[in-house]
Amino acid sequence: MSSTDALAIAGGSPTRTDPFPSVGNASGRNFGKEELRNLEDVIRSGVLNRVGGTQVPSLESEFADYLGVGNAVASSSGTAAIHLAVAAVDPEPGDEIIVPPITDFGTVIGVLAQNAVPIFADVDPITGCMTAETVAAAITDRTRAVIVVHLFGGPAPVEAIKQVCEPRGITVIEDCAQAYLTVPDGATSYAGTRGHIGCFSLQQSKHISAGDGGLTVTDDDRLAQRMRWFADKGWPRETGGRTNLFLGFNYRMTELQGAVARAQLPKLWRVVQARRNVARTLVQSLADLDGLTLPQDVDRHSYWLFPVVIDPDVLGVDNQAFGKALQAEGIPVGIGYLDRPVYLADVLTKRNTYGRSAYPLTSPPASKDVVYAEGDCPVAEQLIDETLLVVHVNEHYTERDTADIATAIRKVHAGAVELWDAP
Ligand SMILES: *Cc1c(COP(=O)(O)O)cnc(C)c1O
Numbered sequence: 001m002s003s004t005d006a007l008a009i010a011g012g013s014p015t016r017t018d019p020f021p022s023v024g025n026a027s028g029r030n031f032g033k034e035e036l037r038n039l040e041d042v043i044r045s046g047v048l049n050r051v052g053g054t055q056v057p058s059l060e061s062e063f064a065d066y067l068g069v070g071n072a073v074a075s076s077s078g079t080a081a082i083h084l085a086v087a088a089v090d091p092e093p094g095d096e097i098i099v100p101p102i103t104d105f106g107t108v109i110g111v112l113a114q115n116a117v118p119i120f121a122d123v124d125p126i127t128g129c130m131t132a133e134t135v136a137a138a139i140t141d142r143t144r145a146v147i148v149v150h151l152f153g154g155p156a157p158v159e160a161i162k163q164v165c166e167p168r169g170i171t172v173i174e175d176c177a178q179a180y181l182t183v184p185d186g187a188t189s190y191a192g193t194r195g196h197i198g199c200f201s202l203q204q205s206k207h208i209s210a211g212d213g214g215l216t217v218t219d220d221d222r223l224a225q226r227m228r229w230f231a232d233k234g235w236p237r238e239t240g241g242r243t244n245l246f247l248g249f250n251y252r253m254t255e256l257q258g259a260v261a262r263a264q265l266p267k268l269w270r271v272v273q274a275r276r277n278v279a280r281t282l283v284q285s286l287a288d289l290d291g292l293t294l295p296q297d298v299d300r301h302s303y304w305l306f307p308v309v310i311d312p313d314v315l316g317v318d319n320q321a322f323g324k325a326l327q328a329e330g331i332p333v334g335i336g337y338l339d340r341p342v343y344l345a346d347v348l349t350k351r352n353t354y355g356r357s358a359y360p361l362t363s364p365p366a367s368k369d370v371v372y373a374e375g376d377c378p379v380a381e382q383l384i385d386e387t388l389l390v391v392h393v394n395e396h397y398t399e400r401d402t403a404d405i406a407t408a409i410r411k412v413h414a415g416a417v418e419l420w421d422a423p
Contacts, residue, residue: 007415009328015408016330021396023205028394030208030267031260038259048255050074051237055258060215062265063200069193069217071224074253074261075231078177078201081214082147083110084227084251085173085197088218091116091144094365098138098146100130101341101380106201107147107175108342112353115360116144117370120343122377126293126309127151128337128388132160139164142367145171150179150191152337152390153275153302154295158194159186177201178304180208181272185300192217202257207271207302208264210257274395275303278402282306282391285406289413291315305334305390308409309383315416318386322412325419329408332392336384343372 006012021028042048042055050056056074064072075081086097093115099107101120111118121130121138128151135146146165150156158174165172172195176182180200182191192198197220200206202213218224229236234248253261280298287294291314295301312318323335342348349372351358361370374381391405412419 005411005414007325007328007412007418008330009325010415010418014328014330015411016404020332020392020401021394022332022392023209023394028396030264030271030395034263034266035260038263039256042255042259045255050252050255050258053255053258055255055262056253059253059258059262059265062262063215064217066265066268067190067193067198067217069198070219070221072215072217073224073227073231074258075214075216075251076253076257077106077212077251078104078199078203078206078214079106079109080231080249080251081177081199081201081216082107082173082175083113083249084214084216084230085147085199086110086114086116086145087230087248088197088223088226089145089171089173090114090226092365093360094142094363094367095144096140096142096366097144098130098135099342100128100147100149100151101343101377102128102151102338102383103149103175103342104177105342105345105347106177107149111147112347112360115365117142117360117366118343118348119143120341120372120377122379123383125379125383125387127154127156127295128307128380128383129154129156130161132157132164135161136164139168139170140367143168143170145173147173147175148195149175150182150184152295152307153179153182153304154307155179155182155184155191155297155300157186158184158191162195171196174198177203177206179302180206180268182302183300185297193219196220197223202261202264207275207304208261208268210260210264213253213257213261214251271395272302274397275393276301278393278397279303279306281399281402282406285403286409289410292409292413303393305337306393308389308391309387310389312386315413317416317419319389321419322416323389325412325415326389326408329411331405331408334390334392336388337390338384341377341380341384343376344374348372
């Protein structure tokens with residue numbers, strides 16, 4: 001390597017000094033006159049609550065049509081959207097719901113809130129998604145549902161997981177918070193429509209956003225009805241009566257969120273295509289590098305993030321060293337995505353659920369005392385601690401932005417030996 005190629009982390013000049021477009025501000029978001037027009041309609045109407053409003057009901061039917069499903073139910077967040085799904089399944093306390101160890105904690109909150117027990121199934125060493133085999137190994141006679149996460153927008157094998165679950169009457173919930181327009185393998189339709197229930201998020205960082213918000217979709221009218229009531233205090237308003245059928249919450253989306261989300265929806269397709277174009281360029285320009293595995297299936301992935309799995313045996317460095325070197329080059333990249341798998345969060349290891357009860361992780365209501373510990377999912381731990389990098393992707397990246405990422409990855413790849421030798 002020539003001295004001009006010296007890695008920034010070793011005192012060389014960084015590949016890039018100015019910031020990339022980011023979902024954290026206007027540079028990487030798509031809020032404009034369409035959103036403002038809908039918001040103005042809402043303010044002028046004087047109705048900011050979905051009850052009596054038009055934006056949220058319209059959003060629900062437009063989103064259902066977009067995905068080709070029978071029902072969409074709006075809520076206040078992606079976490080709420082998943083809680084709606086779990087509540088519709090209506091597990092008994094102590095029943096088990098299978099979840100992956102690499103995801104946002106929002107995947108698990110609704111499980112615990114309904115007093116069900118999250119059971120973690122290990123993941124594929126490249127995609128970070130659960131497989132039919134890992135799910136099958138986690139099933140017991142208490143399993144009520146599986147929450148399949150399409151991690152980073154990559155398609156999880158939901159068809160194969162369904163084949164394991166359906167004969168046993170286990171509900172398949174898809175967490176698509178990172179996976180708008182993802183196409184799972186073996187399917188021609190979108191993620192979220194393959195399982196029994198699909199959950200989406202409109203939080204700031206997702207493909208489309210209303211700041212916060214959630215959408216839950218299903219073809220099952222009975223489940224949809226339960227979800228609508230659950231998000232509205234268990235209140236069957238449409239009957240005209242004032243009563244509460246079961247324990248529900250107020251998870252209603254406001255008309256202001258609905259107004260923004262409705263304006264975002266027609267922009268979704270272009271957002272995903274633009275991210276696929278960035279990914280296609282990265283995959284092509286890095287294809288010859290040994291020791292890196294890139295997400296190849298460009299038209300099925302929606303690239304909420306662009307995961308790069310490195311092979312420390314080939315490169316001589318792990319994801320921590322490689323990632324820090326990339327960050328020093330000015331590239332927006334996360335190391336391991338999480339600090340630790342979800343099951344090692346304090347709420348689970350210390351069982352900080354309801355007072356000091358540790359409920360529902362106790363026996364009863366669970367069949368055994370549930371203990372979460374290091375080593376539960378070794379593949380997930382290896383991804384987080386040794387092999388996974390997540391490059392931030394945005395629909396506003398220019399050719400130069402994408403080229404800078406590729407250049408920096410090539411540079412750090414070439415310098416990996418030097419990194420290993422560094423003190
Ligand atoms: C963002 C996210 C959630 C939670 O969504 P919020 O809208 O932030 O509550 C759940 N699951 C996954 C996989 C996510 O990425």
